Amino acid sequence: MDLGLRGKKAIVTGATKGIGRAIVEALLAEGAAVGFCARSEDEVQATVAEFQAKGGEVIGGAVNVRDGDAYRAWLESTAQALGGCDVFVPNVSAGGGMDSEKNWWKNFEVDVLHTVRGCEALMEHLKKSGQGAIVIISSTNAIETFAAPMAYNAMKASLITYAKQLSQFVGKAGVRVNAVSPGPIYFEGGAWEMIKGTNPKFYESTLRAIPSGRFGTPEEVARVVAFLASPAASLVTGANVVADNGFTKGVRY
Amino acid sequence: MDSEKRRLLIEASKSPAHRPVRRVAPAESPVTPVEHTPDPGLGHALIRKERYTSAEFMRLEWERIWSKVWLLGGCEQDLREPGDYLCTDIGRESVLIVRQRDGGLRAFYNVCLHRGNRLRPEGCGSAESFTCQYHHWQYDLDGSFRRIPDLDTFPQGAPPCDGIRGLPCEAWGGFVWFSLNPDVGPLADYLAPVNAHLAPYNFHKMALTRDLTVEWDCNWKASVDAFNESYHVQGIHPQLMWYLNDLDIQIDTYERHNRYLIPFGTLSPRVRTPNAIPDPIKVIMKGAGMDPADYDGPISAIRRDVQKWKRTHGAAQGKDYSGLNDDQLTDDYHYLIFPNVTLNTHADDLMLFRQRPHPTDPDRMYYDIWTFELVPDGQAWPERPRHQHFRHGEKSIGLVLDQDAQNLPGVQKGMHSAGFEGLWLGAQELRIRHFHKVIDDYIYGPGGKPDGAL
Numbered sequence: 001m002d003l004g005l006r007g008k009k010a011i012v013t014g015a016t017k018g019i020g021r022a023i024v025e026a027l028l029a030e031g032a033a034v035g036f037c038a039r040s041e042d043e044v045q046a047t048v049a050e051f052q053a054k055g056g057e058v059i060g061g062a063v064n065v066r067d068g069d070a071y072r073a074w075l076e077s078t079a080q081a082l083g084g085c086d087v088f089v090p091n092v093s094a095g096g097g098m099d100s101e102k103n104w105w106k107n108f109e110v111d112v113l114h115t116v117r118g119c120e121a122l123m124e125h126l127k128k129s130g131q132g133a134i135v136i137i138s139s140t141n142a143i144e145t146f147a148a149p150m151a152y153n154a155m156k157a158s159l160i161t162y163a164k165q166l167s168q169f170v171g172k173a174g175v176r177v178n179a180v181s182p183g184p185i186y187f188e189g190g191a192w193e194m195i196k197g198t199n200p201k202f203y204e205s206t207l208r209a210i211p212s213g214r215f216g217t218p219e220e221v222a223r224v225v226a227f228l229a230s231p232a233a234s235l236v237t238g239a240n241v242v243a244d245n246g247f248t249k250g251v252r253y
Numbered sequence: 254m255d256s257e258k259r260r261l262l263i264e265a266s267k268s269p270a271h272r273p274v275r276r277v278a279p280a281e282s283p284v285t286p287v288e289h290t291p292d293p294g295l296g297h298a299l300i301r302k303e304r305y306t307s308a309e310f311m312r313l314e315w316e317r318i319w320s321k322v323w324l325l326g327g328c329e330q331d332l333r334e335p336g337d338y339l340c341t342d343i344g345r346e347s348v349l350i351v352r353q354r355d356g357g358l359r360a361f362y363n364v365c366l367h368r369g370n371r372l373r374p375e376g377c378g379s380a381e382s383f384t385c386q387y388h389h390w391q392y393d394l395d396g397s398f399r400r401i402p403d404l405d406t407f408p409q410g411a412p413p414c415d416g417i418r419g420l421p422c423e424a425w426g427g428f429v430w431f432s433l434n435p436d437v438g439p440l441a442d443y444l445a446p447v448n449a450h451l452a453p454y455n456f457h458k459m460a461l462t463r464d465l466t467v468e469w470d471c472n473w474k475a476s477v478d479a480f481n482e483s484y485h486v487q488g489i490h491p492q493l494m495w496y497l498n499d500l501d502i503q504i505d506t507y508e509r510h511n512r513y514l515i516p517f518g519t520l521s522p523r524v525r526t527p528n529a530i531p532d533p534i535k536v537i538m539k540g541a542g543m544d545p546a547d548y549d550g551p552i553s554a555i556r557r558d559v560q561k562w563k564r565t566h567g568a569a570q571g572k573d574y575s576g577l578n579d580d581q582l583t584d585d586y587h588y589l590i591f592p593n594v595t596l597n598t599h600a601d602d603l604m605l606f607r608q609r610p611h612p613t614d615p616d617r618m619y620y621d622i623w624t625f626e627l628v629p630d631g632q633a634w635p636e637r638p639r640h641q642h643f644r645h646g647e648k649s650i651g652l653v654l655d656q657d658a659q660n661l662p663g664v665q666k667g668m669h670s671a672g673f674e675g676l677w678l679g680a681q682e683l684r685i686r687h688f689h690k691v692i693d694d695y696i697y698g699p700g701g702k703p704d705g706a707l
Binding site: 040095097105191194197199 | 491492494495524526527528529530531532533539544549551
């Protein structure tokens with residue numbers, strides 16, 4: 001099946017590691033041109049070089065998405081450089097934590113506001129595309145109780161609501177909006193690698209909750225994202241697609 | 254092993270490449286010298302296993318080390334008022350250390366001169382005098398006889414001495430020290446240079462918060478060894494690789510003591526940088542008053558940022574860091590005071606281990622854990638914790654120390670195996686080699702170890 005991504009212009013946030021990086025890789029493999037960002041200039045440059053070495057049409061920039069002005073400027077310049085934007089994947093997250101009230105502000109600014117700002121800033125480009133697609137990265141933590149009542153979980157939940165309502169709002173303009181909720185995803189340098197080392201009991205209990213007994217990989221999430229981002233998913237909008245290898249237990253119908 | 258197999262071994266076993274940790278320069282350290290000492294050139298020989306199991310070697314250790322050197326007795330905070338005392342055992346001996354009416358400190362053999370009964374059990378307390386529970390012979394705080402019931406029924410009179418036999422006793426660093434050797438030199442000479450190194454830590458402002466003795470089924474040296482290297486972090490403390498740099502440590506050896514300087518609040522070069530601040534590093538940040546949720550820098554900058562934060566905010570928190578260098582605000586300056594005191598020294602706390610041999614069995618030991626926390630100016634001194642004594646496995650002593658403790662009985666068993674000759678030490682374990690060299694200096698005289706000796 002050809003997803004129809006060839007020649008499309010995609011923008012992904014937070015993509016030097018893990019799920020974001022795998023999404024860029026998947027989109028490049030489907031023939032899209034991709035612009036991505038991360039906070040560390042060194043890591044962005046190294047990642048760009050690696051993808052370019054494989055022949056990908058890719059550009060990268062260092063930006064902290066908490067800085068709204070800098071982030072919007074980066075989005076606009078990236079869309080300009082790519083010659084438009086057909087696909088937007090806001091992926092950056094502040095991650096979990098219950099250190100203080102600041103976690104709420106940080107998850108709000110990073111997880112929620114960066115998604116909303118990105119959607120708004122790129123909407124004209126996405127409308128112009130005619131096949132515009134937004135894929136918002138949420139989490140299974142949004143739909144089932146996980147670990148602790150972290151800001152991360154609640155903010156990820158708000159993204160599912162936002163995705164659904166935005167999809168109604170911009171559907172007329174031909175822009176689809178979906179959310180993807182990955183379950184526990186293991187990758188080198190990821191949270192679960194650290195948890196395996198620092199809290200092996202929690203790691204093991206999480207692993208046991210997955211029927212097949214293995215964590216997901218960023219590549220598996222990226223394939224779901226690539227499909228939803230592509231014209232092949234033309235009928236799918238406002239959905240929250242759970243990609244968790246059976247980690248969640250609730251029945252949703 | 255054939256050469257191909259050896260090549261594969263070397264390939265599979267390389268220590269990870271890493272950028273050197275930033276450390277303070279000697280000029281940036283106001284008191285504690287940070288100069289790296291030259292390689293003591295101790296060779297690469299095997300440390301023979303019999304040193305851990307031999308009754309004869311144990312006897313030599315008693316005769317030439319335990320009964321000769323200065324030993325840590327207890328905490329001065331337990332001896333604030335006249336009559337406050339503590340009792341501590343070493344080998345077959347027990348020592349009574351007492352705060353005198355004139356404010357001085359005196360130590361005695363903890364034994365009644367009548368029939369040999371112990372005057373006091375191990376532990377601390379407060380007394381007007383010391384009365385043997387057997388026949389109520391009574392001694393004053395200075396050890397002199399105060400009352401001998403029915404003395405008139407002893408035709409020979411009282412013993413010709415003044416009272417229980419005294420021992421050298423001195424205080425340093427908030428601790429009291431004693432020696433079974435009446436001819437021991439000054440404590441300060443014995444502790445040098447570590448006493449000067451540790452001067453800027455505010456030990457006298459740190460309150461004892463945990464006081465445990467755990468019986469371990471291993472030789473006391475196996476315990477000292479375990480804390481004298483960080484090579485085992487990747488083996489039995491994998492969680493610490495997201496907390497400290499176990500590979501880039503500075504090892505320094507002195508005449509009889511040694512140390513290493515371990516960067517805390519940073520990642521081991523053995524792990525990849527994660528996408529979130531590791532929980533153990535968050536603990537360090539919170540301890541300094543920082544909010545990890547408010548931290549936007551890279552993980553690699555946290556150690557330095559915590560140092561700067563403490564430097565800026567320490568005084569307002571009632572913590573005097575003025576004598577400490579920046580690395581001391583985050584790192585573990587880890588000392589061994591020969592023969593048996595391990596100090597995990599930090600700006601805000603001290604975790605001290607005292608490793609004592611069993612009186613008779615080289616396969617057993619007593620592991621004392623004393624933890625101290627800095628009491629910020631203006632805050633109340635916490636109540637002293639109750640001393641607990643138990644055997645290994647009966648209670649948890651915390652994840653990291655449980656990991657150490659679970660391992661040591663197996664190490665001791667290996668010392669009895671025909672399939673094992675002795676310790677095969679690498680450069681990361683230089684302090685172990687140095688520790689054993691100092692033991693040899695005491696047992697055989699400096700440089701006097703005969704060929705083939707244990």
